[in-house]
Amino acid sequence: MAARDSLPAATRSICPHCGIGLDAQLIDRGGRVILRRECPEHGSIEALAYGDTARWFDAQRYERPGGAPVLRQTATDRGCPSDCGICPEHAQHTCLGIIEVNTGCNLDCPVCFADSGTGHQPDGYSLTLAQVESMLDAFVAAEGQPEAVQLSGGEPSIHPEILDMLGAAKARGIPLVMLNTNGIRLARDPRFAPALAALGIHVYLQFDGFDDATHLAIRGRRLQEIKQRALDRCAAAGVGVSLAAAVERDINEHELGAIVRFGVEHPAVNGVFFQPVTHTGRHPAFDPLDRLTNVEVIRALCEQLPEWFREDDFVAVPCCSPTCRSATYALYDGEDLVPLPRLVDIDRYLGFVTNRAVPDLDVAEALSGLFSASAAGGTERTAGRLECVACGVGLPDELRQVAARGFMIVAQDFQDEWTLDVGKLRKCCVGEIVPDGRIIPFCAYNAAGYRAQIRAELGAVKT
Amino acid sequence: MTRSLPDLSPLDLETDPKGCCARLYESDAVRWLLDGELHPGGDRLTHRLAGLAGIERGQRVLDIACGSGATALLLARELECEVVGVDLGTRAIEQAVAAASAAALEGRVRFVVGDAEELRFADAGFDVALSECSLCTFPDKRRAIAEMTRVVRPAGTVAIADVTADLNALPAQLRSAAARVACVADARSADEYASLLRDAGWENVAIETHDDDLQGMVDRVEARLRVARMLAPPGEQRDRAAEALLLARMALDAIVRGDLGYALIAARRTGC
Numbered sequence: 001m002a003a004r005d006s007l008p009a010a011t012r013s014i015c016p017h018c019g020i021g022l023d024a025q026l027i028d029r030g031g032r033v034i035l036r037r038e039c040p041e042h043g044s045i046e047a048l049a050y051g052d053t054a055r056w057f058d059a060q061r062y063e064r065p066g067g068a069p070v071l072r073q074t075a076t077d078r079g080c081p082s083d084c085g086i087c088p089e090h091a092q093h094t095c096l097g098i099i100e101v102n103t104g105c106n107l108d109c110p111v112c113f114a115d116s117g118t119g120h121q122p123d124g125y126s127l128t129l130a131q132v133e134s135m136l137d138a139f140v141a142a143e144g145q146p147e148a149v150q151l152s153g154g155e156p157s158i159h160p161e162i163l164d165m166l167g168a169a170k171a172r173g174i175p176l177v178m179l180n181t182n183g184i185r186l187a188r189d190p191r192f193a194p195a196l197a198a199l200g201i202h203v204y205l206q207f208d209g210f211d212d213a214t215h216l217a218i219r220g221r222r223l224q225e226i227k228q229r230a231l232d233r234c235a236a237a238g239v240g241v242s243l244a245a246a247v248e249r250d251i252n253e254h255e256l257g258a259i260v261r262f263g264v265e266h267p268a269v270n271g272v273f274f275q276p277v278t279h280t281g282r283h284p285a286f287d288p289l290d291r292l293t294n295v296e297v298i299r300a301l302c303e304q305l306p307e308w309f310r311e312d313d314f315v316a317v318p319c320c321s322p323t324c325r326s327a328t329y330a331l332y333d334g335e336d337l338v339p340l341p342r343l344v345d346i347d348r349y350l351g352f353v354t355n356r357a358v359p360d361l362d363v364a365e366a367l368s369g370l371f372s373a374s375a376a377g378g379t380e381r382t383a384g385r386l387e388c389v390a391c392g393v394g395l396p397d398e399l400r401q402v403a404a405r406g407f408m409i410v411a412q413d414f415q416d417e418w419t420l421d422v423g424k425l426r427k428c429c430v431g432e433i434v435p436d437g438r439i440i441p442f443c444a445y446n447a448a449g450y451r452a453q454i455r456a457e458l459g460a461v462k463t
Numbered sequence: 464m465t466r467s468l469p470d471l472s473p474l475d476l477e478t479d480p481k482g483c484c485a486r487l488y489e490s491d492a493v494r495w496l497l498d499g500e501l502h503p504g505g506d507r508l509t510h511r512l513a514g515l516a517g518i519e520r521g522q523r524v525l526d527i528a529c530g531s532g533a534t535a536l537l538l539a540r541e542l543e544c545e546v547v548g549v550d551l552g553t554r555a556i557e558q559a560v561a562a563a564s565a566a567a568l569e570g571r572v573r574f575v576v577g578d579a580e581e582l583r584f585a586d587a588g589f590d591v592a593l594s595e596c597s598l599c600t601f602p603d604k605r606r607a608i609a610e611m612t613r614v615v616r617p618a619g620t621v622a623i624a625d626v627t628a629d630l631n632a633l634p635a636q637l638r639s640a641a642a643r644v645a646c647v648a649d650a651r652s653a654d655e656y657a658s659l660l661r662d663a664g665w666e667n668v669a670i671e672t673h674d675d676d677l678q679g680m681v682d683r684v685e686a687r688l689r690v691a692r693m694l695a696p697p698g699e700q701r702d703r704a705a706e707a708l709l710l711a712r713m714a715l716d717a718i719v720r721g722d723l724g725y726a727l728i729a730a731r732r733t734g735c
Binding site for chain 1: 467469685
C-alpha cells in the first residue's frame, strides 16, 4: 500500500445497511478524518475514521511496505473485500492469527462483536481439536514461522479441549500463544491458571473498568471480584496478562487512566489494550460521526494521567495500517513511569518516509518487533528486544530489571460496517483463521459478511 | 557490553564558575543525559547556523567552547573549513583530538585548551568566530564578545547559537549558580545578545529562534533524569537526580511560557 499523503484520498468501502461495495473518500472535516460514501439505495453514509487530521498525516509516515506471507490462499476475483483469505492483492502477512474455537459463552454481554452468548443459538458451533490443529497447520503453512496466535470465542475457556488446543499451538513453535477470556474460569477453577502457566500461555483478559455502570453496560453483570480473583490466580501461577478494555463513548472513557494505574500495580499484568467498541454484532446505539478512535482514547488517557503520558508517547504501529494501532511501552518502578519513546527517537528508526539513514539496524529490528501486532508485554521476546534497544541507545544496564516487564499500552481501532476502509484492510495483519484454512483479515471477517457465512456453514454441520 | 548508570555527583552544581561548567559538560553523567546531542537541534541547527552566518568553503573558523569537537569536525568535513577549537575542559580537548585523528581531519582542525575570555590568538586571524551554547555560561559576556571580535578579521563574521532567557521572569532556582552551568541562569534575551554585538561594532545582526529544539532537548534530559532517579541508589546519587529533575521541569515550564528559548544569531562587519 502506498503511503497516503493527502486528503481527500480515494478508497473503497461498503454500505452498512445493504453491504454492497462502494467507492469512498477520506476527507478532512473540521480537523478530523471522515470516511464518506454514497449508497444508491441508502444515500450518504459517513463515519469518523480518525479523530485528528494532523495526527492522521503524522501516522502515515509509519506506513511501512508490508511483508509477504509464504502462501497466498485465494485468487483475485470480485475485488477487495470479497476475495478473502489472503489474496494476491493483500499487502501484508498475518502478524497475529485468531481462532474462535466456539460461539458459546458463559456471559451474555450487551457488547459483543462476535454475537456470542449462553443460549443455544441455532447457528452456534464448537470446533474440535482436530479442526483447530488443521487450522494451526494452515497458519504455519501460510506464515512459515508464525509470530502470535490467539484462541478466542465465544468464551474459549469453557471449551472442554481448550488446554489441548493451546498446547497444539505451542507445539507448533508459535512464540506467543494467547487465550482471550472473560476470566470467569480463571477465577473459579484453581487448576486453570497453573495449567496455562505450564503451557506458557499469555492471557488476554477482558477488563473494561471498575464502575458498576461500566460492567453493567458492557458485560451485563458486575464482574469486578471475578476479574480481581482471576488476576490474583494468574499472578500466583506466574501467568502474564494483558488487560483488554472495550471502550465506549459515555460509558468508560473516564476509566482509562485508572485501568493503567491498576495494571502497572498488579504483578500479573504486563499491558493494557484499549479497543474502541466495534459497532458490529451486539453493541449500544452510537453516532458513527462521534465514535471513539485511537485519537480520542489516547487523548483521554493522557488527560487522566498527565504526569505519565502525552499524546506523542504513542507510536503508530507500522505492520498494519498506521491508524489501526498505536502503542507505547512504559518503564515503571513502582513510583514513576517513563514511556519508552521519551528515551529513544523512535521516528529515526521506524519513520519510513523520512529520508534518513537508520542509526543502528539491530535497534531498528528490535523496535520493529516491539511495535507490532504480534507483540505483548512481559514476554521474553519483548524483554529481549527492550534490552537491545536500551543497550543500543546507551541506557544503563540497571534498567534491565525495570524494562524486563515491558509494560505495553495499545490503542487498537478495529473496523466495522461503518468504518470499513479497503485501503486499511489490505494492510491488515490480524487474521481470523477459519476451518477451511483461509486467513480472513479480522475486520473483513467482522464487517464484510464472513463471520455470518462461516457461522452458517459451521452451525449447519453438527460435529 | 555493560554500561552502568554514570556517577551523578557532577550534577552537584553548587560550586560555580567556568571551570566547573567545562568539567560538567565533559562528565559521563551529562554526556549520558544529553545522549550525544550536546546542543539543541544537533547537527541540523549547526548547519543552519553556518547558513545564517554565511560561512564559506575553506574559511578559517575559531570554535569557542568547542567541547569534544563535533561542530569543528562538521565544518572541516563539509565546508573544508580550517578550524581551531578551544575549550576549557582538558578531557574534552583530548577527545576532540582523538576524534579529529579518527576522521583523518588533523590537517584541517586543531584543538587547544584555553579560556574564551582570554583567547591566545593573534588579532584578526580568523574569518569566523563561532560559539554554540556557551556564551550564556561565560560570566563576562562583554569580554568574551570583545575577544571574539578581536580575533576576527575586519570583514569577518560571528556566529552564535545560544539559550535565550527573560531572566526577570525565571524562578529563583533557574537563576541560581546551579543553573548557570546548565546554560540558563546567565542567559540573555536574543535582543540583549544582539545589542552586545552591536556595542562591539557588529552590524547586520540576524536572529532566528528555535525554541522547539531546546524544548525537545530538555524533554529528553527530563526523561533520562527520571530513569536516573529510578536507578540511582537511594541517598546522594538519587538526590542529585531528583534536584536536577526539578530544574529540568522548571526549565520546560519556562520554555512553554516563552521565558526561555534558543536562538541562532549571526553578525557581520562590512570592514573598516
